Amino acid sequence: MRIGIVCPYSLDAPGGVQVHVRDLAQRLIGLGHDVSVLAPAEDDTPVPEYVEAAGRSVPVRYNGSVARLSFGPVTAARVRRWLDAGAFDVLHIHEPLVPSVSLLALWLASGPIVGTFHTATDRSRAMQVAFPLLRSSLEKIVARIAVSEEARRTLVEHFGGDAVVIPNGVYVDTFSGATVRPEWQGTPERPTIAFLGRTDEPRKGLHVLLEAVPRMLEQRPGTRVLVAGRGDLDALRAAAPDAVEVLGEVDEQGKGDLMASVDVYVAPQTGGESFGIVLVEAMSAGASVVASDLAAFRRVLDSGRAGFLFPTGDPAGLATALLAALDDPAERDRRRAYARDWCHQYDWSVVTDQVLDVYGLALGEGDGHVAQDPLARRMLSRLLGGADDD
Template identity: 60%
Template sequence: MRVGIVCPYSFDAPGGVQFHVRDLAEELIRRGHTVSVLAPAEDSTPVPDYVVSTGRTVAIPYNGSVARLNFGPVVAGRVRRWVEQGDFDLLHIHEPMIPSLSMLALWVADGPVVATFHTSMERSRALQAISPVVVPMLEKITGRIAVSEEARRTLVQHLGGDAVVVPNGVYVDRFAGAARRPEWEGTDERPTVAFLGRLDEPRKGLPILADAVGPVLAEIPGARFLVAGRGEAAQERAALARYGDAVTFLGGVSDEDKASLFASVDAYVAPQTGGESFGIVLVEAMSGGSLVVAADIPAFQAVLDGGRLGRLFSRGDPLSLARTLVEVLGDRAGTAPVRERAATAVRRYDWSTVTSQVLAVYDMVLSTAHARVSEDPRSRTMFARLRAATQAVTGGGQAATGGNNQATPDGGTQATPAGGTRADRTSAARASGTEPVAGGEEPSWS
């Protein structure tokens, strides 16, 4: 079949949704399907042949993280052309609830549509405010997928309806068969612990780990901590620097090095404070053989089966994390049964299984479809309503999350970069609902 997949987040920066879209597309292609992925990306960013770029993006705070999105009339035109020329049997849209490429595609398209919901959030004033416009649009979706029960709960809570849960996928054997790196391997006297995540995103929990290192070293002086990920985090780096060679910063790591890291260390720590709907990195770590020590947020409790497949500590509590690490690092042999259970359990997340589940949803949707994907003739007037609703929520300004997008002579866009003038950044912030308001709240799309 011919499948069009829409990714709202930029391929310029790695992220969970981008990896999910990439891996699903490649698995579908391996099974003989024709796939085109529509996603934002800079012209200079190398992307696979199956990716069609919609241009540059602007960084927007979203759900405790930073998303790179584009959204506006010029981008809508590109989406329309992609839909018209794609001749798709089915459209698969990711994250249609946020003003992004995915929402535009849902407005533009008519026909068989599957949507995957990745996000977990407690509340969303913006979504509630625009729900009169968004909910009718979501009725165009004929198959709904949530990557976890947490993502499903968010969908039901904010927009109603329901979804089948199909988890994120992992190529389990790539992690299980990864080469070990001697410099990362631990011993009884010098066990190793890995952290992987954006260093400058507080919700990823590096400050929690930084406060736990001292108590761990007091009990296990030879313990080593390997910190992988991009971002500055000057305060945390300074706090960890006082431990000397007990802490090593690896910087950003490749997919190959990530797999080797998980195959080599004794434990992987996930101290996230919230905002996670699944926890794909936990599955990757378990696939590689690491014992996972994770915060007891709902998404991680689900992946670790309440602690059967790893160890849980109290969210946001460095001393609880330290106690748990001391326990598992001091009894490496005793954790073997946990690792064995985890190695078996992760098979259900392998892309061979997950892709079959996604295809089952496709088959269900196509069994009741009466036409292929085409342009919805109502889309031009509906987009005007969406822009008006977005402006009402964000306090006016330009309803385009791609900055000051303007048409150029060649039909492209000229977007103000994130590092533009204060007025430029304020305009983009207003457009996305992220301009700071009185009281210090951040009214982003979370």
Template identity: 60%
Template sequence: MRIGIVCPYSWDVPGGVQFHIRDLAEHLIRQGHEVSVLAPADEDTALPPYAVAAGRAIPVPYNGSVARLNFGFLSAARVRRWVHDGDFDVLHVHEPAAPSLALLTCWAAKGPIVATFHTSNPRSRAMATAYPILQPALEKISARIAVSEYARRTLVEHLGGDAVVIPNGVDVGFFADAEPKAEWQGQTIGFIGRIDEPRKGLPVLMRALPRILAERPDTRLLVAGRGDEKEAVASLPEAMRGRVEFLGMVSDEDKARLLRSVDVYIAPNTGGESFGIILVEALSAGAPVLASDLDAFAQVLDGGAAGELFPNEDADALAAATVALLDDPGRRAELRAYGSRHVRRFDWSTVGNDILAVYETVTAGAGAVAPDDRVGLLGRLGLSRETRETKEARGAGE
């Protein structure tokens, strides 16, 4: 199958959507499919052989963050050329409700389109306001995927229609087989994320750290991610700042080794999360997880069975839960064991096959589905009314 995948966000700025698209493309290639990924990137950006640069991205406020997107007349021309030259059996766009390459692809495409929605924002005024503009493009989508129930809810409330929920995927074995790093072991807690993006929660962790260190003075906090390191520790007493070690941007291999090394992985994110891929990566690596009780995080962690939860933005509760986990090796072992079993549902061997099944449905039609079941199946995939009618007519003609 010839598959075109559209990444909305700049390829050279790491993020969950980019990682998901990269891993999906590589999984599909290993399965023998031809895959091309179109993504915002400068011409001199080092790209994998399957990726095509669509030009420089610009920062745009989106979903409580700053997304680097690519949109405009030049981008539209590049999209049309890529779509034409690729002659794809199916196009898979991500975040088509944002002003991005994905939306431009919906306008340009003539064949089957699958769309994945990652955003969880039930009060998005921008999405509701933009719906009349988005509607013609979104009606061309053949099937919709949401990465979580909360992303699905955002889609239903603001854009109508429905979607099948297929979570983000992870190469569980890659993280499970990583070698711990000796210098990152021994009373360590870990955080991975953009330092200067408040919703990732590092300020909450910094507020909790003095109490953690008061009870466990040998504890070290390892922080991986880009941002202003001096500003990040500015609120800490000077004597405690040496207990925070900034690792900067780390490779995938070092991220896995970090997660394999820490005693507790902390995800203090404050909002705007539709899934929580870092939680799945941590579980895959066998790290005991402590996360804020965001709905999406609670779902990934099986309601708290696969990882501990603390009240969102409550630094005192975070500190108490961290100390309790550091003091209880038995509980950490329980979390590791449960998490290792639970995380298998997110492995690419499962997630990739589910996505491929959606591709096959929209390309081959519903001919193999019994007539009584056909509309129900298409409805669960979030197929547009126009596409359903087309496929029903095709089935009748056969």
């Protein structure tokens, strides 16, 4: 099958949707499919050979984070040429209503189109305002996927219709094969706790963890807290308690090794999470997980059977949950063992088969193969002042 996949967010910055698209493409290629991915990226950014770079992007704040999006006449021209050259059987657009290459591809294409919706949010005025403008484009999508019940709820409440829930995927065996590194491994007297994420993005909840650390140290004075991720690391080092060790950014191998080495992985996010892929990665690596009681996290951790939950945004509650995990090794190991089995439902070997079933549905519902929509192309050219020009 010839499959085109569109990612709206720039590959110049890491993110969950980008990783999802990359892993899905690699899995499909491994199964023998012909896959091309279109995503924003600078022309000199190293990308896999199956990726077509759509050009530079601009940062836009949304849903408590910063997304790097690409739009405009030059980008539209690249999308058009990619569609022409692709001759795709199926077009799979991630976040199809995000004003980037995803929305451009949706406007310009017709045929068997699959849309995957990742975002989970409460009532959004922007979405409500945009719906009348995007209704006709949304109707082009013949099969919809949501990565979680929370993402499905957001889609239904704001745009109507429905979607099949297919979770984000993880290469479980890759994380289960991670290496325990002595410098990150804890001992009974000096256990280790890890946080991974942008240190200066409030919704990642590092501030909640930092407030919880002194409370926890009263009972566990030897505990080490390892913080990995991008951000203003000098400011973090100056403000963090002495028990906090700032590692900076780690690569994919380092991420798995960190999770496999520590006694507890903590996810103190405060909102804006539609799934919780990092929890699945941590469970796959064998870490004991402590996470905020967000609906998406609760679902991934099977209501606490696969990890420990604490009230979202509550430093005292986080300290209590961390101490519960550290002080009862038998219970910690019991939940880790449950998590090891539970997380296999998120392996790409399972998830990709579900995605392929949706592709089959799209092929049955769509008209022929993916082609350009002539009317949309003319309208977009007028709107952007020359989308046919590079």
